[in-house]
Amino acid sequence: MIAADSPVQRPPLAKLLVVDRFGAMTHAVRSALVEFLRPGDLVVANDAATLPASLQGVHVRSGEPVEVRLAGRRSLAADDVRQFVAVVFGAGDYHARTEDRPPPPVLDPGDRLTLSPLVATVERRLGHARLVGLRFDGTPDAIWAGLARHGRPIQYAHMPVPLALWDVWTPVAGPPVAFESPSAGFALDWHVLEGFRARGVGFATLTHAAGISSTGDPELDRRLPFDEPYHIPAATALAVRLTRARGSRVVAIGTTVVRALEHAALADGRVRAGDGVATQRIGAATRLCVADAILSGTHEPDTSHYELLRAFAADAVLDRVNVALQAGDYRTHEFGDSVFIEREYGRREYFSPQICADERGSESGILF
Incomplete structure (x- = not known):
């Protein structure tokens, strides 16, 4: 596939x-998305803004x-910004391919990093030379100000201009909580949302701290x-329950929405409202309990995003x-084209409470 190299969302x-x-x-134009939805469907998007x-x-x-x-961070709370999981590289920036970036100097607990105007301390190593837990000095307000003044969006070498x-x-x-953009949502605009309403398609949001796509x-x-x-609002949890009760589809805009909904699936078939931390891996062996279809970017095999698509369709498909x-x-990557994949016939056609409870507890990534 061709790497999208211009930051044009739509x-x-x-x-x-x-x-x-x-x-x-x-094959269709992406602006025709609404034509592939049915009256009664519910579209759920991630409303996280990108840090x-x-x-x-x-x-x-x-x-x-x-x-x-x-x-990574342990919650979405605005004042919980002192501790982060971080991937650290040596000299350079996005102009070099991530896999070609040099490693950082040896990072030991107690080491200090000056990230003008911020200062952070390495609290612990997380099983890899590039992965550490950091703690920032200062008040939450000062940390937010430092990120706003000094930080830049994470970007990769396929995009030649600074984002x-x-x-x-x-x-x-x-809420500004995503580490990289929940870019499946680039397909949305107010014209598309009006098309949903006119077709009788519901729309709801949740907030999920979308993580990084590559460490190199x-x-x-x-x-x-x-x-x-x-965070899943009560209104979104209710909308999902009503949609499933009438036999209509829950359509996830992006992999982050799938992770949140599936992690919040309760044993009685409802989606739990409130805060949570998605710790599970979703892949070919996962039996989906909530999401019936997904709008996603075009992902390459062997990536975590592609692995999640294997829960919707068989490898042969x-x-x-x-x-x-x-x-x-x-075109691939965050400003690329899209796929709309409906969950394959026969994949969890009937809800199983125990399956959903088991899936929520499967293998996790990194938790504070």
Whole structure:
């Protein structure tokens, strides 16, 4: 696939590959998304705004330059911004491919990083030379101000121009808690939302701290996604329950929405409202309990995002999808084209409370 290299969220000719529950495929323009929805469906989007989570600075003990990419936190609370999980690189920035970035200097507990105007201490190593727990000095207000003034959006070498913060905020962005953009939401705008309303399709949001998509190291990438906090409003939980009760579909806008909904699935079939931390891995063996379809970017095999798509469709179907994406010159990465995949026929056709309880407790990433 072709890497999207321009930060345009909604190009008029953006493509959409639709895969129905029987594996049949349809090519369309993404602006026609509403035509593939049914009256009574509920679309759920992630309303997280993206943090300027990339910080350049210096490892004080060695004097060497570093780039810190914030990658996790334990809650969405506005005053809970002192501690983060972070991926740290040596000298350089997004102009170099992530996999070509040099490692940081050896990071020991107690080491200080100056990330002008912020200062952070390495609290612990997390099983990899690039992955640490950081604690920032200062008050929450000072930390927020430092991020706003010094931070930049995390970006990768396929995008040659520096991203502005507004480039990575979706049209429904609200609380600034995502480490990278929940970019499936780029497909939305007010015209699309009006199309939902006119077609009798419901719309709801949740907030999920979308994590990073790549660390540049295969071993560490296998631990993605890290644990990610989320909040599901009571109105959204109610909308999901009513949608499922009438036999209509819950359509997730992006992998983060799937993670939150599936983690919040209760044993009686409802979705729990309130705060949580998505710790589970979703993949081919997962039996989905809430999400009936997903709108997502075009993801490459062996990524954590692609692994989640395997819960919706068999590998043989996804293999055909990959061929179609290649043949159709679909663009990949966050500003690329989209796929709409309905959960394959026969995959958890009947709700099982015990299955949903078991799935919520499966293998986790990194938790404070």
